Amino acid sequence: MPAMRMVTIACIVEGHGEVQALPVLLRRAAAEVDPGIYLSVPPPYRVNRSGLLRPDILEEVARTQGDRVTGAGGVFLLIDADDDCPADLGPRLLARMVTARPDRRMAVVLANREFEGWFLAAVPSLAGHRELPEVLEPPQDPEAIRGAKEWLGTRRAGRSYRETSDQAAFTAVFDMKAAREKSPSFDKFWREAERLIRG
Numbered sequence: 001m002p003a004m005r006m007v008t009i010a011c012i013v014e015g016h017g018e019v020q021a022l023p024v025l026l027r028r029a030a031a032e033v034d035p036g037i038y039l040s041v042p043p044p045y046r047v048n049r050s051g052l053l054r055p056d057i058l059e060e061v062a063r064t065q066g067d068r069v070t071g072a073g074g075v076f077l078l079i080d081a082d083d084d085c086p087a088d089l090g091p092r093l094l095a096r097m098v099t100a101r102p103d104r105r106m107a108v109v110l111a112n113r114e115f116e117g118w119f120l121a122a123v124p125s126l127a128g129h130r131e132l133p134e135v136l137e138p139p140q141d142p143e144a145i146r147g148a149k150e151w152l153g154t155r156r157a158g159r160s161y162r163e164t165s166d167q168a169a170f171t172a173v174f175d176m177k178a179a180r181e182k183s184p185s186f187d188k189f190w191r192e193a194e195r196l197i198r199g
Contacts, residue, residue, distance in 0.1 A: 004038040008073040009196050010065035011044035014052065014080065017167030018115060019044050022078055024171045029193045032176075037197060042068050049079065058093065059100035066101040072199035074105030076192070078115075083146075086110035086185060105199075107192035112185035115167065116148035118174070121182035123152075125175035130166060131157040142183055 007030070011022050023041035030039040045065055051057045058077075065075045077093060094108040111117060119126060120142035127136040132155055139145055152170075153161035179186040 004036055005034075005199075006038050006040060006071060007197055007199060008040040008042070008069045008071065009193075010042055010068040010073075010075050012052075012058075012061055012065055012075065012077040013044045013046050014049050015115070015163065016046070017163035018078060019046055020164070020168035021115065021171040022076075024168050025189075026076070026193055026197075028172070028176065029190065030197050033194050033197045039197065040073075049082075052077075052079065052093070058096050062097040062100040062104075062106070066104040069104055074107060074196040075101065076196060077106075077108045078189070079110055080114040081110040081112045081185070082114070084110070086112050086188075105196055107196055109189045109192050110185065111189070112143045112183075113146055114148050116152060116161070116170075117142050117145060118179050118183055118186045118189075119170050120145060120148050120151060121186060122175040122178035125178060126170055126173065129173055130169055131159065133157075138182065143185060 009026055013019060013022055022044055026041050027039055030037050045061055047057060047061055062075055069075060075097065077097065090108045090110050094106060097106045097108065120139055123136045123138045126132055128134045136155065145151055149161045149163065180190055
């Protein structure tokens with residue numbers, strides 16, 4: 001049996017929930033892209049949004065995370081777009097990371113508008129999980145919703161959505177194929193993850 005190929009993706013995130021959720025999501029993607037890969041995802045480095053936008057902070061973190069990638073793989077930055085245009089902010093952040101660490105593959109994805117919007121794109125697959133009802137209809141345009149966390153919270157039995165406990169749990173079960181079809185920013189995530197995974 002051939003040895004598994006080692007790939008490392010070192011992550012940069014802004015939210016507490018993504019610290020747990022992004023490694024889960026990348027490992028799910030790797031298992032589908034190539035089951036012969038062993039994906040190593042060191043604990044993500046969390047930087048708040050204002051820090052990422054300040055001069056030199058992102059560059060320093062990109063260099064540090066780049067040190068954790070010794071072979072195939074790269075550095076992956078994931079943040080929420082909020083009210084920014086992903087097609088504008090994403091390339092600017094990517095250019096800064098590439099300039100700081102040109103010897104490593106880099107990927108930047110902005111979830112439009114937030115990570116939880118990807119759940120809304122595939123929300124029927126979350127029905128019955130973690131106190132959500134057994135039937136859930138997806139919104140018409142998941143990426144247009146400002147407040148995906150609140151959307152999920154209002155449909156739960158008795159408690160609000162909690163990023164630190166719910167995000168990774170939903171990440172482990174949501175239908176990624178459906179999310180790719182309904183969410184352009186998740187499709188972008190998938191393509192960037194696949195590029196780093198395949199090396």
